[in-house]
Amino acid sequence: MKKTISIISIFILFTFNALASVGVIERYSGEAYVLRGNKKIDVVRALKLERKDIITTKKNAWVKIKLNDNTLITAGKNAKLVIDDYLYDGKRKAKASFSFSKGVFKTITGAVGKISPKKFKVHTPNATIGIRGTEFYVDASRPQEHIICTRGTITVTSSFGEVEVEAGRETFAQSKQKPQTPTKANQQNIFKIDLAIGIHHPTATHEERTLIEKSEGGLIKPLIQSIPVNTPNIEPVVSENTAEEETSTNIEESTSVEESSSVEDTIQEEVTTHETTDEIKDTAPVIPIHNPCPLPPSR
Known part of the structure; x- marks a missing residue:
């Protein structure tokens, strides 16, 4: 009987964590919405976000997302962002995975990046970005993706190779190629x-x-x-x-x-x-x- 109760409790806790809010829309401008299963939800300030949510912005719109560990992600116009996976219990259990399908983004990592940097991943159509306590930009609005690191260090990996990008440097990634050797970032x-x-x-x-x-x-x-x-x-x-x-x-x-x-x-x-x-x-x-x-x- 006790064993059955324990199993039920674990299942309930797992379900609660899976459905719990992982962050909120902190600010936004223009028209944007969240796809959650079969539902289409208009973006409003303080809208709670969940795992598997797909955030999409339209022309001349942008959204700023604040996750529970204080990670900040800002997406520009015509952007698509997927919260693939996210876990943060305020202590040692932490992981985060996002897909930046198209558009431009700025990311400032929070506690997850400090507790479990190897478990913080950003996926683009052409590469995967790993972080070490970082602030970085991604422009996935073109076939050749533009990735800039402004704080800390990131790794940009494709099936053809990997490069390490330090603060103040940038790289480019495109299909079926190794990311380019990092060069000094252009402020413009x-x-x-x-x-x-x-x-x-x-x-x-x-x-x-x-x-x-x-x-x-x-x-x-x-x-x-x-x-x-x-x-x-x-x-x-x-x-x-x-x-x-x-x-x-x-x-x-x-x-x-x-x-x-x-x-x-x-x-x-x-x-x-x-x-x-x-x-x-x-x-x-x-x-x-x-x-x-x-x-x-x-x-």
């Missing part, structure tokens, strides 16, 4: 993917934005145009490094404002010591206004 390629998945780079110059737009042949043009100009409450999807850079920029701007106020007070004191307006103009220093984040002109 990262900008392209970031813009395609809804990430706004405040440090990108107008020339860089124009070059990115032309090189992509219109893929991200609507997204560039949709980025508000001089909008302080924009909420870009950012990695931890980008957040630290923005915090540093805010501190510098705040310091600049304080210094500017101090200079203005000094000018006012000098104004009171002169008898004519001409003398004031001659002695007052010019305060340059520097914009650290040039934006494109209005279109």
Whole structure:
């Protein structure tokens, strides 16, 4: 009797774990949906995700997924992502497997990548990506897949061979070939993917934005145009490094404002010591206004 109860308990626990939520839709833009068995579910914020879910985005859409171990996956437009397998108990049992069938993606691994890095896999049509505590990009929108590592190290494997890609380097994978020898990553390629998945780079110059737009042949043009100009409450999807850079920029701007106020007070004191307006103009220093984040002109 006890043995029967134990078997039933294990079965119930297994079933519960299999059907339990593995993560949520943290943010999204545009039209996207989840295929779950025979059901088609429209993506909404905080929608719970399960194993075997298929997440699909349409034109000019993107979604950001947060899994239970804090792994973050952002998919751009016309993308298809499958949660093949996922397990995380908050301790030592951890594994994750995803298929990026098409589109562009950014992945920042969480606890699973630290606890069981060998059990974290991303499959593309032409290769399999293994990780070691990593942040990486995948562009599977073309027959020749583009894979960039921006933190940690990844391995890119096909049936014809394997390459190791360190941070700051990129490789290309295509059917029936070994992945290319990694080379130094091009920052403009990262900008392209970031813009395609809804990430706004405040440090990108107008020339860089124009070059990115032309090189992509219109893929991200609507997204560039949709980025508000001089909008302080924009909420870009950012990695931890980008957040630290923005915090540093805010501190510098705040310091600049304080210094500017101090200079203005000094000018006012000098104004009171002169008898004519001409003398004031001659002695007052010019305060340059520097914009650290040039934006494109209005279109």
